[in-house]
Ligand SMILES: C=CC1=C(C)c2cc3[nH]c(cc4nc(cc5[nH]c(cc1n2)c(C)c5CCC(=O)O)C(CCC(=O)O)=C4C)c(C)c3C=C
């Protein structure tokens with residue numbers, strides 16, 4: 001066996017193993033206990049999490065998962081597997097050599113340990129970690145870093161590591177997003193709605209304490225609008241998926257969609273640039289829940305533009321990131 005020059009570790013959030021209350025409970029228990037995600041003081045948060053959230057939320061959220069579940073499992077995992085295979089094929093084509101590409105989730109499976117062992121068994125000594133989050137946030141990207149470090153704790157010897165922190169303004173990312181919008185317009189005979197870019201939110205406090213996430217979301221949005229030649233008043237960015245009682249980044253997607261018809265906006269095209277793969281938060285919250293918010297408030301057409309998923313230009317972006325970040329390896 002020839003030793004590969006390096007391996008790639010694709011990392012994403014993780015998702016339940018099944019659309020059942022028990023599986024969702026296990027998933028949420030692990031996810032919401034991470035201090036990178038919820039930084040509330042521990043003894044109190046333990047009581048709230050176990051006494052309230054994990055009692056009532058799993059049943060409700062499991063219904064949402066059941067409504068989007070696919071034959072191969074949770075959409076996030078099914079799409080991540082397709083991204084992994086496509087990237088492997090493209091790297092082989094571009095570099096003329098077989099580069100191992102593994103997938104790991106911060107929460108649940110496949111775990112960082114499983115993926116790391118597979119890379120080690122393939123003879124990999126250098127790993128490029130590519131978290132599938134275009135914009136950096138402590139709650140996502142930094143959590144990948146922590147989880148990987150934990151997985152490596154028992155290794156007697158470490159691989160050489162490089163870590164892609166973010167790619168929010170990478171020209172190939174902006175172009176892929178713009179392409180996806182252009183194709184969506186073409187598909188609808190050139191009809192263009194008011195373009196909404198809806199990002200997963202975070203507590204405002206995290207941003208006040210230095211999380212660069214909103215600045216990066218703003219930069220992405222501005223660049224996409226420029227690439228599409230959109231003017232003021234033709235687009236807007238918002239934040240979705242609030243959790244808990246404290247203030248999150250604003251403007252909120254749901255509130256905005258309920259206000260827009262009052263301001264004369266009746267046609268909306270909505271995309272979610274922070275999600276590299278469609279998942280519960282896009283397929284259920286954006287496609288279904290928020291459609292109801294907009295139409296219920298008097299909106300006429302509401303069209304969801306899918307995440308970049310395994311589009312060719314998205315996989316080409318990953319390959320470019322890999323090439324850039326493995327210079328000299
Ligand atoms: C509680 C705080 C949360 C923060 C902060 C947060 C940030 C954040 N999340 C994503 C991407 C995803 N989140 C997803 C689901 C999800 N997120 C939270 C909570 C926070 N997220 C919860 C509780 C859930 C589970 C569903 C629910 O109970 O409502 C997903 C989807 C996973 C799937 O299985 O489909 C993604 C992806 C980003 C990008 C982000 C900050 C930038």
Ligand SMILES: [Fe+2]
Nearest residue numbers: 200201241281
């Ligand atoms: Fe989330």
Ligand SMILES: [Fe+2]
Nearest residue numbers: 241280281285
């Ligand atoms: Fe949600």
